Amino acid sequence: MKITPVKKISGELTVPGDKSISHRAIMLGSIAKGMTEIHGFLESADCLSTAACFARMGIQIEKSARTVTVHGRGLHGLKAPDGILDCGNSGTTTRLLSGLLAPQNFDVVLTGDESIQKRPMKRVIDPLTDMGARIQSVHGNGCAPLQICGSRLTGIRYNSPVASAQVKSAILLAGLYADGKTSVTEPSLSRNHTELMLRQFGGSVTSEGLTAGVLPAGELYGQRVCVPGDISSAAYFIAAALLLPHSEVLIRNVGINKTRAGILEVCRQMGASIEIANATGKAGDPSADLFVRSASLKGVTVGGPIIPTLIDELPMIAAMACFAKGTTVIRDAAELRVKESNRIAIMVDSLRAMGADIEETEDGMQIRGGRPLHGARIDTHKDHRIAMTLAVTALAAEGETELLDADCVRISYPGFYEDLGRLTV
Numbered sequence: 124m125k126i127t128p129v130k131k132i133s134g135e136l137t138v139p140g141d142k143s144i145s146h147r148a149i150m151l152g153s154i155a156k157g158m159t160e161i162h163g164f165l166e167s168a169d170c171l172s173t174a175a176c177f178a179r180m181g182i183q184i185e186k187s188a189r190t191v192t193v194h195g196r197g198l199h200g201l202k203a204p205d206g207i208l209d210c211g212n213s214g215t216t217t218r219l220l221s222g223l224l225a226p227q228n229f230d231v232v233l234t235g236d237e238s239i240q241k242r243p244m245k246r247v248i249d250p251l252t253d254m255g256a257r258i259q260s261v262h263g264n265g266c267a268p269l270q271i272c273g274s275r276l277t278g279i280r281y282n283s284p285v286a287s288a289q290v291k292s293a294i295l296l297a298g299l300y301a302d303g304k305t306s307v308t309e310p311s312l313s314r315n316h317t318e319l320m321l322r323q324f325g326g327s328v329t330s331e332g333l334t335a336g337v338l339p340a341g342e343l344y345g346q347r348v349c350v351p352g353d354i355s356s357a358a359y360f361i362a363a364a365l366l367l368p369h370s371e372v373l374i375r376n377v378g379i380n381k382t383r384a385g386i387l388e389v390c391r392q393m394g395a396s397i398e399i400a401n402a403t404g405k406a407g408d409p410s411a412d413l414f415v416r417s418a419s420l421k422g423v424t425v426g427g428p429i430i431p432t433l434i435d436e437l438p439m440i441a442a443m444a445c446f447a448k449g450t451t452v453i454r455d456a457a458e459l460r461v462k463e464s465n466r467i468a469i470m471v472d473s474l475r476a477m478g479a480d481i482e483e484t485e486d487g488m489q490i491r492g493g494r495p496l497h498g499a500r501i502d503t504h505k506d507h508r509i510a511m512t513l514a515v516t517a518l519a520a521e522g523e524t525e526l527l528d529a530d531c532v533r534i535s536y537p538g539f540y541e542d543l544g545r546l547t548v
């Protein structure tokens with residue numbers, strides 16, 4: 124795909140539903156008793172991978188114009204699939220399913236695409252094994268394919284070495300079926316959608332500081348889930364509005380859960396003022412409308428406990444830093460190396476190819492802002508967040524940018540280029 128600069132963006136949009144919440148709504152809906160109605164479900168490749176896995180385990184999932192309905196079969200209602208379960212490109216599907224399937228009374232194999240087969244799964248294999256799970260990396264390299272043989276589990280108190288909602292959620296989901304209480308303590312708090320939604324479905328969940336706990340569930344009950352817009356998708360439009368002079372964008376119904384909204388705080392520190400209106404905080408995840416105007420940005424240091432709250436937005440923050448005055452330091456973000464791609468190495472290479480003054484560090488990057496960027500030929504490495512970040516960056520650069528494998532945005536935001544095109548002037 125070829126992208127040329129634009130003057131500004133302006134207008135209104137509603138970004139598609141939150142990816143993390145959509146996955147969890149299918150999962151909890153499937154193991155709950157009765158019907159779960161999901162409004163605002165994200166129909167992207169990742170969430171469809173989750174839905175397809177549950178369909179293969181006997182769950183009926185129906186789609187109408189506005190809702191997705193999951194006919195849950197209760198905590199013990201999943202059936203053995205008739206073959207290997209394909210998680211596609213989705214780390215959330217692979218890791219959360221590992222926890223959910225370890226205590227079933229059947230065996231399964233989980234796999235996924237080339238990227239998934241390189242991502243670390245030992246982080247879920249180890250704690251689940253401590254609970255009594257029989258789960259193995261088929262090739263012995265700590266990655267998928269994973270062979271899981273259903274077993275009886277016992278609750279543990281797990282001190283996680285990484286702040287990861289996927290690890291935390293895998294353990295909590297396994298804990299629903301375990302004997303006794305299960306808890307996970309993280310080095311800093313990761314997104315808490317699993318805790319919030321489990322509570323909504325009738326689970327017995329505790330959250331105290333950095334520790335989340337769950338008691339074995341008697342039964343969960345189907346719910347109506349309203350999925351807010353994904354703040355990770357909104358981030359691209361926030362950045363485009365901030366970077367392109369005279370831009371004004373209203374993004375409606377964006378999830379602003381504190382464990383996800385670090386990007387708003389960083390934008391504020393960089394000198395932006397983003398207005399938040401019509402906040403609603405019904406059961407579960409809060410949402411609001413965001414009004415963003417262009418601003419002149421300054422460099423910041425991003426590190427410490429805020430990192431898990433903006434982990435997926437760090438590529439976009441790095442690109443924004445190229446246009447900011449002064450130096451930006453991103454640290455404590457080594458997790459970026461084990462996402463859909465090595466997002467530190469790829470962002471540094473790509474932004475440098477566009478003319479940025481940027482250096483890779485072990486756990487992040489350093490960017491000296493202010494050098495004008497120019498178009499380049501960019502390999503997205505089939506990573507959706509790299510593609511969307513560099514598409515926005517290209518709008519504010521000089522000359523033409525070519526994005527290879529640009530269609531990988533289907534993983535989280537199939538209509539991304541159309542939405543961006545609609546707002547560009």
Ligand code: S3P
Nearest residue numbers: 143215286287288289290434435
């Ligand atoms: C997610 C958690 C994060 C995030 C990913 C979605 C989730 O991953 O990067 O896009 O839905 O739980 P980690 O748990 O690996 O940090």
